Structures are given as C-alpha cells and as structure tokens.
Amino acid sequence: MAMLMIGELARRTGVKVNTIRFYEDIALMPKAARTDSGRRTYSEADVKRLTFIRNGRDLGFSTEELKSLIALTEHPDLDCGAAAAIARRHLLAVEARISRLMLMRRELERVAANCEGGRMADCQIIGAIAQAPSH
Amino acid sequence: MAMLMIGELARRTGVKVNTIRFYEDIALMPKAARTDSGRRTYSEADVKRLTFIRNGRDLGFSTEELKSLIALTEHPDLDCGAAAAIARRHLLAVEARISRLMLMRRELERVAANCEGGRMADCQIIGAIAQAPSH
DNA sequence: ATACACCCTCCAGTCACTGGAGGATCAGGA
C-alpha cells in the first residue's frame, strides 16, 4: 500500500500539517514511522484515524475525549457503556448549545433586520444584546 | 449612587473577579476608578456594560467584536450599518454552527440508544463519528 | 487584638491550535 507524506495526509483529511504534528506531540495520533531522511510516513489507517479525529473535533469533542474513545476501540471486549457515557454526556452539552444558539439566532435576526440606514442612537443591536436572556 | 467593589460587580454580573480585571487589561472594560487604598470601584453603568459584555460573549461575539460594538455606541450620530454588518456576519456563523450541531445531535442520539450493554466490538459510536459528514 | 473576607499585582498554565524562522531533502528540468 502506498505511503503518504504528511502534506498528502493533510490534503486528504483537511487537517493542517502543523496540526498533524501537534496531534503526534499530544499522542492523539501515534508516532509516525519515518523514512531514512526523517520524514513522517502514513498509511490508509492513519487517514481513517485522522478523519475520525477531525470529525470528532468538528463535532465538539475535546482531544481528551477523542483519546478515550480511540483507547476504547483498542479493547474490543470491553462493555461499550463507557463510550455510550461519553456520547450521552456530550449529547446533553450539544442540546444546550443548540438551544442557546437558536435563541441567539432569533435575537440576531430580529435585530439585524431593523437596523438598516438608522443611526446608532436608535440602533437596536446594542439593546438587544444588553437584554439578551442569560441562560 | 452606591459604589461597588469588584466582588459585588462579579456577583451582580456573573463574571469572575479575575475575568473583570482581565477585561480591564484588554481595554474591554474601562480603567476602573480606585479608592485611596487602590481598590477598584464600579458604578451602575459598569454593571450595564459588563452585563452587555457577558451576554455578548455568551452569544458568541468575540471580545474584539464587542469592543467595536461598544465603540460604535460612543458615536451616536453614525449610521448603524456597521453594527448591523457585525450582527449579520455573526448570524451566518451561528446558523452554520446550528446545522452542524443538529447533525451531530442526530448521530449521538442514534448511537447512544443502540449502545447499551453491548461490546466495544459492536459499538457504533466510533463508526458514526468516523463517518460523520464533514462540513 | 485577632480573625477572616476581600482586595491587590504578577505570573504561570490551559486548550487547541497557528505561523514562522532557519535549515535539510527531493524531484524535475536546462
């Protein structure tokens, strides 16, 4: 199977080169094999792992959560309750974030619409934020 | 009108004492007046400003955005188009985040439900994240 | 007089990167 250089891995996964090296530093990615001249090489398995990480990050998992999730997959006989617990904990946080963001969207829509061509003195954006519902 | 100490301001706004001092450092809050012994004092205007900042942060505005918004309010004859532009730019970002989070919620729900008492080998969480739609 | 809450400054640490300096290596063409 073809070995990839770090730049190609970056292109395939959408994760920047520096970030891939950072993930290796914090052991979120394993230590990459090297060529004789010291360049990192990667396999298809690394593409998968990094894609998993990238999606997980995008979806709001912390690197530590991702590490535990990945560690769990390396013990396939364990009960997956632990993974489910991580997911459920995360689900609650996600739901909270969604409802806050939806409140916010409503405020922003209401306010951005009424503010064309007016003067700052009458601007409703400031007032709307000042009175935004705080949780 | 009664002067507040920093701790009282913190209590009234839900912003931590250290964070209030940090906001002064980055000039998001003005330099506070001091007592003879050097303690910061605050007025009701500061409560309002900090509440505005707190809500704005909660709603996802950066401290720089908040600074520009506040600066705008100090020129009440200006057109408020600039404020509207900040709000609209922010609205787009909020909408993008909402749709990503809703995708994520669906995945987490689907997966947390099917993962009770099984073994890691059959756990769907990992697979679901690995294939999560990226953007 | 003492206890204790509160205030001060300064500084280091957190998280998840991002960017750049300075230098080595590699592949392709003239």
Next chain:
DNA sequence: TCCTGATCCTCCAGTGACTGGAGGGTGTAT
C-alpha cells in the same frame, strides 16, 4: 551536474479568553 521550487524537518513564540494561585495589603466585626 546544477538549480529551482516544493516539501519536509525542528523549535519556538503567539493567539484568545480566560483561570488559578502565590504572596501580600486592607477593612470590618467581634
């Protein structure tokens, strides 16, 4: 063979938005 340009390496400093703690001063109630 030399050169160019892309890519790689390590190391380090910076970002944003805080957070927490050390070490010490102040204010007030008992």
